[in-house]
Amino acid sequence: MLDASRDIAAASPSAIPRFGAWREKNETVFRIWAPAIAKLSIEIDGSAGVAMAPLANGWHEYRADLPFGTRYRYLLPDGTAIPDPASRRQEGGVHGESVLVSPDDHVWRCPDWRGRPWRETILYELHVGLLGGFVGVERELPRLAELGITAIELMPIADFPGSRNWGYDGVLQFAPAAAYGSAAELKSLIDRAHELGLSVFLDVVFNHFGPDGCYLHTHSPEFFKAGSQTPWGAGIDFDRPEVRAFYRACAVQWLDEFRFDGLRFDAVHAIPSAEFLLELEQDIRAALPRERHIHLVVENEDNDADLLGAYDAQWNDDFHHAVHVLLTGETRTYYASFAPAPLRHLARILESGFAFQGEVTPSRGRPRGKPSGHLAPSRFVNCLQNHDQIGNRLFGERLLALAEPAKVKVAAALLLLNPQIPMLFMGEEHGSRTPFYYFTDHNEELAQAVREGRKREFAHEDHGGDPLALDPNAADTFEASRPQPGDDAYDWLALYRELIGVRRRLIVPDLDNCRSTGAEPLGAQALKAIWRLGRCSLVLFANFGEEAVKAPSSAGRAIFSLGTAVLEADAVQLEGPSFLALLSD
Secondary structure (H helix, E strand, O other): OEOHHHHHHHOOOOOOOOOEEEEEOOEEEEEEEOOOOOOOEEEEOOOOOEEOEEEHHHEEEEEEOOOOOOEEEEEOOOOOEEOOOOOOOEEOOOOOEEEOOOOOOOOOOOOOOOOOOHHHOOEEEEOOHHHOHHHHHHHHHHHHHHHOOOEEEEOOOEEOOOOOOOOOOOOEEEEEOHHHOOHHHHHHHHHHHHHOOOEEEEEEOOOOOOOOOOOHHHHOHHHEEEEEEEOOEEEEOOOOHHHHHHHHHHHHHHHHOOOOOEEEEOOHHHOOOHHHHHHHHHHHHHHOOOOOOOEEEEEOOOOOHHHHHOOOEEEOHHHHHHHHHHHHOOOOHHHHHOOOOHHHHHHHHHHHOOOOOOOEEOOOOEEOOOOOOOOOHHHEEEEOOOHHHHHOOOOOOOHHHOOOHHHHHHHHHHHHHOOOEEEEEOOHHHOOOOOOOOOOOOOHHHHHHHHHHHHHHOOOOOOOOOHHHHOOOOHHHHHOOOOOOOOOHHHHHHHHHHHHHHHHHHHHHHHHHOEEEEEEEOOOOEEEEEEEEOOEEEEEEEEOOOOOEEEEOOOOEEEEEEEEEEEOOOEEEEEEEEEEEEEEO
16 A cells, blocks of 8 residues: 555645646546545546555545546445545536546736735625626626725635535535536636736635535545534534645635635634634645735634634624614624624724624623734624625515615715725625525425425514525525615715725725724714724714714814714714714824
């Protein structure tokens, strides 16, 4: 038996073991970690299986001179044919054949692109399928660049069963979803974004696999930790070096071969190894040129501020929840933790990052978070809407279907003009009221299980006869989720364009040296927040209520206002829903 560890390390300059299939000089290498299988075969272009060479530590390998485009599958001893778990392309879906692909299938037009500094980030989250696949997203890029967006973030694209999915049911982590287009089309999208000055982020799911099409259980049960479960499936064993190497190789592929500028790591609170997460961050940066701006962002329900000593930022759901309660009055589920004092929570978020920094939250009944006041404002990514907060509602309502437009505009101004990093969700910029449902394309058995699960989850709500709300698998549920502009689209676009312009001109240049000097509620539905920004102070006043509010204020230059916001000699008068941003010495 050959020693795989030395051979694998030698095959990769960055010392990250390679998975899958690739051309190496004059031959093709197929390599898979299948520790539960003593003898494994490979099927090439539908031919009879050929035995693979067993290597040490559960690895298997086959070498032959085969061209790009070769189709292959692995054969288990019982004759079961399975795709490559590190497949780069599939034919016939996630249960079909894997395909040997060239990493050089696109000639880059912007080979010298190095990305943008994090302080310039204005994110735009989107679903590739709803916008027409990789080609459709590429068509949208000039419009987004003209609006002032600096970075788009693709919801997960790892290949999944069927033709429509949110992406969090992905099972082939290295393969761009065939339903969205080819790898070359994805690279063209990224290249065009770079031509327009846009960075491109990818949402990756390293905490679980989807329920249909994951064959790791058949040949690598050691990939999973016995007795461990996440809310979405079997828990992964991140203590195993092969598992860690799998995800390191996957992350580097997206950033290196596809030239993504950053990754958003989904639900890292479901990855029970802070050691792995810190090691992953270090390995990614070590594998890529230092001159590139590579940005790594986490979603972490635990609000673990310690991770933000390494990762660039965290999605800050606390901002969303506090603003949502203020605008809608909703107090169910996780909103219950913010219901007693949403304005106080929002002030703390603006001043020091997280709303909960070790306190017990009512919705969880246990402590949440760690102190975050020492972190720069740019370590937090805020939003008013995202795929989770809209799509996990029964009816998929966007914010404008739940709250008064005048108050949503105040929230939009607070989002885009505070120094924390802002993110929009597709359609938000043109006032879309189109629902964003949860949608899938599963086999009928699994589809029925999902329907029954939603009925149980939303048993307390009246679905009002809406068939789409309870049937994610219906094609109409997907089609109804395509974002359509609101009747007042022009007004919303003008507002977002103005806010983004103010941010880019007056806030971004000094963002690296920004620090909070305090935030406080003003009455029941208004607040004031101040940051030191270079040689000036940025002062924001937001009134979400109908009642007038008057607050002391030093002299300053108004850089943006909404509603009736009057700057007097030593005070600010805010009538009804209104907003005022000042720069003062």
